[in-house]
Amino acid sequence: MSNDPLLQPYTLKHLTLRNRIIVTSHEPAYPEDGMPKERYRAYTLERARGGVALTMTAGSAAVSKDSPPVFNNLLAYKDEIVPWIREMTDAVHEEGAAIMIQLTHLGRRTRWDKGDWLPVVAPSHHREASHRSFPKKMEDWDIGRIIRDFADAAERMKAGGMDGVELEAYGHLIDQFNSPLTNELDGPYGGSLENRMRFCFDVFKAMRARVGDDFILGVRYTADECLPGGTGKADGIEISRRLRDSGLIDYLNVIRGHIDTDAGLTDVIPIQGMANSPHLDFAGEIRAATQFPTFHAAKIPDVATARHAIAAGKVDMVGMTRAHMTDPHIVRKIIEKREEDIRPCVGANYCLDRIYQGGMAFCIHNAATGREQTMPHTIAKADIRKKVVIVGAGPAGLEAARVAAERGHAVVVFEAANNPGGQIRLTAQSERRREMISIIDWRMSQCEKLGVTFHFNNWADADMIAAEEPDVVIIATGGLPHTEVLSKGNELVVSSWDIISGDVKPGTNVLIFDDAGDHAGLQAAEFIAKTGAKVEIMTPDRSFAPEVMAMNLVPYMRSLQKFDVTFTVTYRLQSAEKSGNQIIAHVGSDYGGVEKQRTVDQIVINHGTIPLDDLYFEMRLGSRNLGEVSYDQLISGVPQTAERNPAGTYQLFRIGDAVAARNTHAAIYDALRLAKDI
Ligand SMILES: Cc1cc2nc3c(=O)[nH]c(=O)nc-3n(C[C@H](O)[C@H](O)[C@H](O)COP(=O)(O)O)c2cc1C
Numbered sequence: 001m002s003n004d005p006l007l008q009p010y011t012l013k014h015l016t017l018r019n020r021i022i023v024t025s026h027e028p029a030y031p032e033d034g035m036p037k038e039r040y041r042a043y044t045l046e047r048a049r050g051g052v053a054l055t056m057t058a059g060s061a062a063v064s065k066d067s068p069p070v071f072n073n074l075l076a077y078k079d080e081i082v083p084w085i086r087e088m089t090d091a092v093h094e095e096g097a098a099i100m101i102q103l104t105h106l107g108r109r110t111r112w113d114k115g116d117w118l119p120v121v122a123p124s125h126h127r128e129a130s131h132r133s134f135p136k137k138m139e140d141w142d143i144g145r146i147i148r149d150f151a152d153a154a155e156r157m158k159a160g161g162m163d164g165v166e167l168e169a170y171g172h173l174i175d176q177f178n179s180p181l182t183n184e185l186d187g188p189y190g191g192s193l194e195n196r197m198r199f200c201f202d203v204f205k206a207m208r209a210r211v212g213d214d215f216i217l218g219v220r221y222t223a224d225e226c227l228p229g230g231t232g233k234a235d236g237i238e239i240s241r242r243l244r245d246s247g248l249i250d251y252l253n254v255i256r257g258h259i260d261t262d263a264g265l266t267d268v269i270p271i272q273g274m275a276n277s278p279h280l281d282f283a284g285e286i287r288a289a290t291q292f293p294t295f296h297a298a299k300i301p302d303v304a305t306a307r308h309a310i311a312a313g314k315v316d317m318v319g320m321t322r323a324h325m326t327d328p329h330i331v332r333k334i335i336e337k338r339e340e341d342i343r344p345c346v347g348a349n350y351c352l353d354r355i356y357q358g359g360m361a362f363c364i365h366n367a368a369t370g371r372e373q374t375m376p377h378t379i380a381k382a383d384i385r386k387k388v389v390i391v392g393a394g395p396a397g398l399e400a401a402r403v404a405a406e407r408g409h410a411v412v413v414f415e416a417a418n419n420p421g422g423q424i425r426l427t428a429q430s431e432r433r434r435e436m437i438s439i440i441d442w443r444m445s446q447c448e449k450l451g452v453t454f455h456f457n458n459w460a461d462a463d464m465i466a467a468e469e470p471d472v473v474i475i476a477t478g479g480l481p482h483t484e485v486l487s488k489g490n491e492l493v494v495s496s497w498d499i500i501s502g503d504v505k506p507g508t509n510v511l512i513f514d515d516a517g518d519h520a521g522l523q524a525a526e527f528i529a530k531t532g533a534k535v536e537i538m539t540p541d542r543s544f545a546p547e548v549m550a551m552n553l554v555p556y557m558r559s560l561q562k563f564d565v566t567f568t569v570t571y572r573l574q575s576a577e578k579s580g581n582q583i584i585a586h587v588g589s590d591y592g593g594v595e596k597q598r599t600v601d602q603i604v605i606n607h608g609t610i611p612l613d614d615l616y617f618e619m620r621l622g623s624r625n626l627g628e629v630s631y632d633q634l635i636s637g638v639p640q641t642a643e644r645n646p647a648g649t650y651q652l653f654r655i656g657d658a659v660a661a662r663n664t665h666a667a668i669y670d671a672l673r674l675a676k677d678i
């Protein structure tokens, strides 16, 4: 038996967990009609197959109708959920993992215009900034009803075969009761800590009475809100002890911080560029103070840190949640002594930011996550070995190379630059976004293991490709910044890439016109502002940088608000003209009727890329399919069979930004879904 601390079993009450790694509750927003159907089950099962000890499904499954889903949560208040849960728990158990579910009432952390349009409730009228609802202050009948709802939902989960239930307290109704900042009730449920915690204990008592003792109950709660006047560390330790002493629960899942604002949430669940494992020591303090089973997750992305968390006795079970979205087979690879093969979570937070915009959680560089029914995490060998030539070693080209090589093909990659990475290499120029380079590094090391041949500093042309006698050619040449967006004066502007790459020195008084709304605009702004320059970011959109999304915006705002940066929304840069050593920018609006001017010494445009597609069009003539892709075949996951040119000698495809400017996930998805069927 291994002596790896991570691989030691753990006994939680009657439950034996096969190792120390868990996936903590998270709602990937895959439910259909509020139920965990096939997609949900396949996602959960993949992690169980990968070896995790305990998978906690369903972040925040709703127990009541007045806790309507804000990110497509499961509806635990419906009886029809039981058979769906049963199918999932049976499948997970067969793989040897334990499975629990998180139940919640969101309280004020939702919206009244969802679900059944019921008023949002909380123990005060204070609004939560993130979800914007002004809550109804709860009455006694609300309290009684919601306690019953928790017990009913717990009973459903037990009937569905779950090993246990975790209460999601932090930021949700239970902690809204616990915190003096959000509880303004009088009488038995408000005032003293004892009164404020009464709701939590009443919920646990009602659940325990319903599910009996042979069922795990736990709580995920904040033991330090990090807010003036809120639950502080001393209160948190007291809360932890009271939870333990209640005899009602089996473990604590420790959170530090508050989630009522985007900034607060991002400190609780840090993203790339922020410190790793920032709350691990704190969780260790709670474990030491309570001597009670303690779980914790917060940016523990790598096995070494997880191993330390267990070996140092900080926690009993360590959460690697986003890490499992990037690679569901972490435990299997640890057991097989292949840690270097683990696809690293780069903290891009594309997964979490998407769900707050109503999307499904997808991992920026594992396109199979959440698509387990159609996309493989493990690539199958092809029957026939082919020669595959790929042009471009950005994320799309490298993913295509990795997948084609896993298929067993002979793969050759040409890249014009002296390094792989394409736009990612540029992105990683920002210190805060440095982790992005692992998207490239991991693929390079996989490709090298698989014997892919690379030709860097090689501007591939048709002859060079023909000399390889390819069966398949994939053009992944990406794009170049598109700055020709003005009616006059395009020659006066530079691109956001010019700034980020360092090719162009920042001006002293700069207008950034950003209608792509992605990272590059804000990265350029940060580079320029750091030199002490005056910066204005202007966009015709209703909000700036919409593609960056909520949690990713936090570090930018923390940086840019300290500098002299102005944000101007709903205005469009129309033209530019030279005036001495200055540039006059003419500004209008899509709403019409306004004309403004700015006098600056530099205009930076962030408007995405235009495809670098000359080689593709050159190669079309010699191809069998003339570049055609059958979308039906692509979507249904079968090989491409278009034959449009009998004289052609190879199949030709184009992926990523060489087709149209999109993002890293789209580029990698393009590559995976094409190459897996070559
Ligand atoms: C897509 C997504 C949804 C999440 N939803 C929940 C949730 O509903 N409840 C919860 O307690 N935590 C939720 N989390 C937080 C995770 O459980 C975990 O605490 C967080 O991702 C930090 O751990 P990690 O760095 O290992 O990912 C969510 C995380 C992700 C990525």
Ligand code: SF4
Residues within 6 Å of the ligand: 322, 323, 325, 326, 344, 345, 346, 347, 348, 349, 350, 351, 352, 362, 363, 364, 365, 366
């Ligand atoms: S999107 Fe980023 S943070 Fe989320 S799982 Fe993937 S790599 Fe990790």
